[in-house]
Amino acid sequence: MGLFFGLFVGFTLGLAFVAGWKHVMASRSKHRILKAACFSLLGQMNQDDVKRLCDSNYPPWLSFPTFERVKWLNKLLEKIWPSVASAASELIRTNVEPMLAMYAPPGIKLRFSKLSLGNVAPQIEGVKIQTLQEGQLIMDLDFKWGGDPSIILAVQTPVGANLPVQLKNLRFFSTVRVIFKLAEDIPCIAGVVVALLAKPKPEIRYTLKLIGGNLGAVPGLSEMIKGIVETAVADSLEWPHRIVVPIAQPPVDLSDLELKLQGKLTVEVVRAEKLKNMEMIGKSDPYVITYVRVLFQSMTNVVENKLDPVWHKTFCFDVEDQETQSLVCQVFDKDIGNDKLLGAAMYPLAKLTPGETKELVLPLTPSLDMDHVVDKRDRGHLFLKVTYEIYSKEQQKEAMEKEQAILAEKRKAAEEGLIGGTIDVIGGAVGGAGKLVVGGASVVGGGVGMVGSGIGKAGKYVAKSVSTSFTSKKGRTENGAPGTPK
Template sequence: MIPEIPLWIKNPDFDRVDWLNKLIQCMWPYLDKAICKTVENIAKPIIAEQIPTYKIDSVDFEELTLGSLPPTFQGMKVYVTDEKELIMEPSIKWAGNPNVTIAVKKFGLKATVQVVDLQVFVAPRITLKPLVPSFPCFANIYVSLMEKPHVDFGLKLLGADLMSIPGLYRFVQELIKDQVANMYLWPKTLEVPILDPTKAMKRPVGILNAKVLKATKLKKKDLLGASDPYVKLKLTGDNLPSKKTSVKHKNLNPEWNEEFNLVVKDPETQVLEFHVYDWEQVGKHDKMGMNAIPLKELSPEEPKTFTLELLKTMDPNDVQNDKSRGQIVLELTYKPFKEEDLEKGFEKTQSLKLAPEGTPDGGGLLVVIVHEAQDVEGKYHTNPLVRLMFRGEEKKTKHMRKNRDPRWEEEFQFMVEEPPTNDKIHVEVVSTSSRNLLHPKESLGYADISLADVVANKRINEKYHLIDSKNGRIQVELQWRTSA
């Protein structure tokens, strides 16, 4: 009886996965068809390529089904490391009733080979890495076997059981074990790419220098005067706040000559959007017009001046856009990070010296990635978010409700003119509640992290104990990217 006891009972390292077995059981009729169709599509070209070698007329699948019995997960180990990866080690048993019948024709004669009574016991290691904030949330799948698999099946030819031939059964079984083990036995792995990790992580690849020069022939919005225009700039696909110019009071032909730097993550798809507003001391600011510039229209390191009409909407068929709303003039320069650094691959980018061309000596980009926190608990409520304070600038993660072990996986950037060797970044976990009027906000702990190490090492990824918290910890990754 002992070998039949599930692993999650015998071994405390394994978790039970009954829910997964129920899911597979419900999905099996559909998985069966999908897997068989994929196998057939893969096998047919290979068979067609080999047929001339053996002078065979044809090889066809007469039957191809995995049967009605799905594989069973006996248990699963799950490992989470400090790096961006998830490791799973399931124990899989499949005692199936497949029917795979292949017809081989040669010289007008036909022979059928049938595979039946398949049994497979396998213990793979499946690693999902790197974990990324884009669906399906991992960039690659790595599969390897922790031990040689057990494979058993019946093989029938013209009604006779081929596996009953003396010595053939053991030969075939050992051949399959050895062949599979040679390909995928740990540490050898099968790598299945899912996403381009660089794009999935949306890591900075350059800086957009945007100069808002002037606007002309703007329309009056105020009843008793002209307008008080200002401009908001934002890159699509970025959650950072918009950049804003100053307000030019009572001016329909304002000149700003103001300069902004925006972090670029994908110059092929991102678009610079700009909106002109009429500032109001009280109430909502009126929209005066908008337009957008795709970054793919820019050549690296070449300043380009745009004079664009202000539109009501970005819909090209909107008749309201025919009305003149004035013009705006901008000068844009895209400064990519050094190409030789970007080509070193994703695994090395976590410690690369990346910064835009033209960055002042010693300047760069401080990247802060808030991964997760553990064992945080408030006295009145536990709805955590993380506040980052650096040189008077504050950034916040999203709000998590009723969670003692929140995972954010959010990235923030700070442009710095000189290395922050003597600086610290204040990281605080805060809980907020709109229901508790007496205590709407409370601190769940904080850490002041010295940046000297990240300046010296270019990257650190550690867990920090939270001050003023009983057991709370937070995992923060810091990167310092420079141009030299």
């Protein structure tokens, strides 16, 4: 009896053990399959998917190993920051003040009355070695800075008043490209190139305060300064534009680091159709502003009382980097006072084949930056013919000499007060001025304080032409900064 009972108990326990083992193995197999599926899905995720999961405030090294963590670099930067800040302040003053003069509207002059980068060093959250060319080292830095700088702008108005404006709560986020040209002699670096990568878009946050007064009492001053800063950064510091800093002593040839013209873009603005009517009575009077770089804009003639205008106007633009630059077109309605934006379009030059003429039909949108636009409906279409041609060495040299000569003439004219900065189309880049009559030093329109409406938003300029090469034209975006109308 005991034998049979023992056999029964043993048999039962054996079956239970086998059943339990089978269940555990099946469960482990199920978990392995689930993990494999999860890893497979994670492997298929792109950067946009990671942004949606982790929000946009994540360092690149967290999601993608192409950026390496550089705690050691931040510790070193903290120790040498006082010396770096002093040198960087002088470099910013030397390079940025001319930019402010170039992009300022008529009758307005800006300069730094005080510039100190403070004691808080920036943080570099990641670094990526982009490429290693012969004699060059290219690095992309995930750069963030929320320091304690002391920056005061002296704003000279058309009536001669100087307004001290302080930049407070400055925050800067960008991917900075640094190119080192290597040398054999100590310090082993002949020169450095610094530029801001256009993607992701550099972000500059700050507030403005009028020292000894209320900034709101001066209409349009805040918008004007912000427009100048945004335009100057986008047109002069974003890649492919860059700052070249010589390091070696005595200086060596750094011409290979400087930006060179690659080719010529020929654009024929043919026509537009089904434009949005912005008039209460009659129809819009459209014209087109087009450019590759804000400093060199061109404008068609105005076609009155038409929503399907025809222009057939041809313009030529120098191209500095086909891979990263784009053709920008903005259609405006000419009006008494404020010209309204009818639609905008952008076309990447990387899509063009050299030597081939391409016919484009571009849908017009309310803004080039659609992230902050509620009404995203198309506003008609713009028809273009474009041809991109690569420069030979002789053509490149000739084009660069011509560009430098034009810029030198415009700087001189702007310093003499004959034109409002070096923008070809008045108001097209900064647009933060009211009704000015430059040359006569008069300010038209009733305003507040000493400035009147001379720096009111989205106004109208009447500037004295210097020559046919830079005759001022009308044109502006709705919020003053090109490419960012609301």
